[in-house]
Amino acid sequence: MQNNISIIIERICGAVPEDRVLRNEPMSRHTSFRIGGPAAAFVIVNNEEELEEVLAVVTGSGTEHMIIGNGSNLLVSDAGYPGILIKLGGAFDSIVRDENNPCRVKVGAAMLMSRTSAFLTENGLSGFEFASGIPGSIGGAVFMNAGAYGGEIKDVVTTVRVMDPDGTNLRTVSGEDMQFSYRHSIAEDEGILILSAEMELKEDAPEAIAARVAELQYKRNSKQPVNYPSAGSTFKRPAGGYAAALIEQSGLKGYTVGGAQVSEKHSGFVINIGNATCEDVLAVMRHVRETVFSDSGITLEPEVRLINCSL
Ligand SMILES: Cc1cc2nc3c(=O)[nH]c(=O)nc-3n(C[C@H](O)[C@H](O)[C@H](O)COP(=O)(O)OP(=O)(O)OC[C@H]3O[C@@H](n4cnc5c(N)ncnc54)[C@H](O)[C@@H]3O)c2cc1C
The missing domain is CATH 3.30.465.10 (Uridine Diphospho-n-acetylenolpyruvylglucosamine Reductase; domain 3)
Structure with missing residues (x-):
């Protein structure tokens, strides 16, 4: 597999200048949560032609890939991402x-x-x-x-x-x-x-x-913990309620695992209070989900997109 991905990355370098193909790039550098292990390659694509070519390479070879934006709604696994992450720049x-x-x-x-x-x-x-x-x-x-x-x-x-x-x-x-x-x-x-x-x-x-x-x-x-890394609202608004209100009613404000915490300022946000891992955030999310469900019967669904990890 590693050999395979190396060959694919070489082929991508035929479509995009090599300085825009970053190998083993830590995703913590590209997410607002400041969390995430390395992507096998992180490719910056500057126009439609480059994008067509890169997608032809990755889809033709069945290589795992994904496009990301500014990384402000992503929780990426500590193990990283085994495929190709594509980010748009230049003419886009x-x-x-x-x-x-x-x-x-x-x-x-x-x-x-x-x-x-x-x-x-x-x-x-x-x-x-x-x-x-x-x-x-x-x-x-x-x-x-x-x-x-x-x-x-x-x-x-x-x-x-x-x-x-x-x-x-x-x-x-x-x-x-x-x-x-x-x-x-x-x-x-x-x-x-x-x-x-x-x-x-x-x-x-x-x-x-x-x-x-x-x-x-x-x-x-004044309402959001904008001074801490996060991915915004962790859970979607459930029918008939607000995630933050349910989390607060369950007494979970400030609930902490490792470096991940339910924000004291806004309980709808899980924040990174220092060197949080993806596993820390997932542990907080699981506990929040279980507690809110047992208190209210409502299942919270994640709004943050989970990359190569799951609840
Ligand atoms: C402090 C803070 C406050 C926030 N407040 C809000 C808020 O008020 N309202 C709100 O809605 N969200 C909020 N968010 C969440 C986030 O900013 C939004 O969801 C935003 O739209 C994500 O955009 P992004 O470019 O960062 O996408 P990413 O997080 O990089 O990606 C999100 C999803 O979009 C997909 N994607 C990205 N670009 C493309 C593309 N070009 N083509 C196809 N798919 C693509 C990705 O594959 C991924 O599945 C907040 C986040 C933070 C950190």
């Missing part, structure tokens, strides 16, 4: 305003939400304020249908440019066809890759937009 890290419709922008999947928000604010385009503090990329946000403060990515996305998991069938799909629902899109079911998204906003004064962004940032900073 872009935003342009539509020449024919000034309320529309096309945003590359690698663009961070914060930078997208800054561009839209400067250009007097409103509707994205809710997302300004979410620390992910546009690709990850579309995949997850990320949301906050009453808004969701589906409210602003009109179309999404995608390709199939094997790098073929480049096409544009409508927001409706993305089948967005709570923290979910069709990308999860079908494994399609998100390359860019077109968004429709409304014109407003930059100062008014900036004021709303600042207000939401203030709320976020």
Whole structure:
């Protein structure tokens, strides 16, 4: 297997310059949790042609692979990832305003939400304020249908440019066809890759937009443990309740295993208080799930994506 993967990595180096193919790259460097062992290779892909070629190599050889965004919703195993992790950069890290419709922008999947928000604010385009503090990329946000403060990515996305998991069938799909629902899109079911998204906003004064962004940032900073590494809300909101409230009612605020802790500031977050391992986080998550279930009968489902590990 190791030989096999070495050959695949050599072939990837034929599609992408070698300095963008990082071997045995610790995933703790690429996740907001600061947790995760090495990926066999971490490949930065800068345009559609490179992506097609890399996907042809990995799917043609049956090599395990996955695309990641800004790593802000990931818990990666301490053992790492045995295959190829792909991250978009270069041409995917872009935003342009539509020449024919000034309320529309096309945003590359690698663009961070914060930078997208800054561009839209400067250009007097409103509707994205809710997302300004979410620390992910546009690709990850579309995949997850990320949301906050009453808004969701589906409210602003009109179309999404995608390709199939094997790098073929480049096409544009409508927001409706993305089948967005709570923290979910069709990308999860079908494994399609998100390359860019077109968004429709409304014109407003930059100062008014900036004021709303600042207000939401203030709320976020005062309620969330933003000074500790985490992956945001650990569990999804269950039907008829809030994960944080259930966790708090079960007396689990501050529950700690090793370096992982249920945040004292916001019990919906498991935080890394220092050198947490993936196993520490999983142990906290298991205990939270079991305790909340035995207290309330509600099963919490993880919102954080578990990579090469399970609850
Ligand atoms: C402090 C903090 C606060 C947070 N607050 C919020 C919040 O308010 N609301 C919210 O919704 N989330 C929140 N999150 C979680 C996270 O930021 C979001 O889920 C975000 O959308 C993930 O984007 P990402 O680029 O980091 O994706 P990643 O974490 O890298 O990946 C997430 C999933 O998306 C897939 N993916 C990524 N890019 C692509 C692509 N181009 N094509 C196909 N699939 C792709 C990956 O395979 C993976 O399955 C928070 C996280 C942190 C750390």
